[in-house]
Amino acid sequence: MSEAPLTISDRIQEKLDDLTRAERQLAHSILENYPASGLGPLTALAKDANVSVPTVARMVQKLGFKGYPDFQSELREELKAKAKDPIEKHDTWAENAPSEHMLNRFTDAVIDNIRHTLGQIDPKGFDEACALVADDQRHLYIVGGRITHTLAEYLFLHMQVIRPKITHIQSTSNTWPHYLLDVKEGDVFVIYDVRRYENNTLKLAEMAHAQGAKIILFTDQWRSPVHQLADISLSSRIVVPSAWDSAVTTMLLTETMISAVQNLSWGDTKERMEELEEMFDQTKLFRKFT
Structure with a gap:
């Protein structure tokens, strides 16, 4: 391809x-x-x-x-x-689709996206973003959109284990004032926003920025309007042979951030993980194969 x-x-x-x-x-x-x-x-x-x-x-x-x-x-x-909306994007790919199996075509596109993304990302900026997320003196807020809320929740669940003082902001804008009420200058917002950028997400970013929050943005190669407010923008290539954009590269950056933040605060993270495992044992949430 x-x-x-x-x-x-x-x-x-x-x-x-x-x-x-x-x-x-x-x-x-x-x-x-x-x-x-x-x-x-x-x-x-x-x-x-x-x-x-x-x-x-x-x-x-x-x-x-x-x-x-x-x-x-x-x-x-x-x-x-x-x-482009999903139907228009699919028509574009259908007109130019090669004959190879979809498994290969899709994988080729994803690998190409990863290569371009990692070739252009600023390692220093990425490290600065991870340091902000790891700083437990700052309250951490995480929010996504209609589809990217799944990525936001994935990051949130891991960060819950790694550090305290964290909030997952739900996608419905009528609850935002409650979350924003306690935002302090220097707190950190991780925001996911890819094309078909959501007006509600931009409004949230504007309000958080006005209160002095730091903004880390996960976006696409065209960049969400939120990037004008963001302290650090992490852009991913997202185009694949599908009616929907790919989240693979954004997930790669998200999982890399999780790993980096874990390493930055491993002493405290290890203690939290041990406490969590004890709670799991008490609740018998997971089966033990011993």
Whole structure:
């Protein structure tokens, strides 16, 4: 199976080290409000980034485009992909599906997603996110969306064992004021939000940010609007030959975070795990094969 095409965001991340200071300034400006930032006139983009018009022209060529119109055309295609509903996404794959068995095609897509994601993730940013999650002096809040709530619950169940002071915020927005009532400056929110981004999730992030909370965002390659508020964004490639996006790469980052946080606080975590096992024995929740 051929590799998924690189997004403009992917290309920018790959080229960052090769850009001049002004071009890097422009790149960061584009990524701040990606992909909408590049849909206006060239002069407007240059003004927003506080760079010259020739700087914009040079950078789009470094990204592999003949000129700014080609750059904008690609952005518009990405916006179409970003807004696709499940039926439209399935039609796209059906038209171009190769003849190999679905087991192989799907696995190829997932492996490609993992490779691209790990090739572009910032290890320092990931470590900083894990350190924030491990800091039990900060209350930890975890929330997901209509589908990603399953990932949020998975992280929550593990973090319950690893550390105290943790809350799983349910997806229904009418309960959020109760959770937000006790949020203190420096508390940590882990938020899951992938395409078909949810308005309720953005509103929660805005309210938490206003109260001084740190935000760690798990999102996709196009990035949720929440990324503008996030202290750290962890983006995953999610496209597979399916009517639904894949959660595999996001789950990989989630499980890696669980492992890293466990290691950062192993002394306390070990004690909590031992206490929990004693409780399990008392309740006879699990069968013993001895």
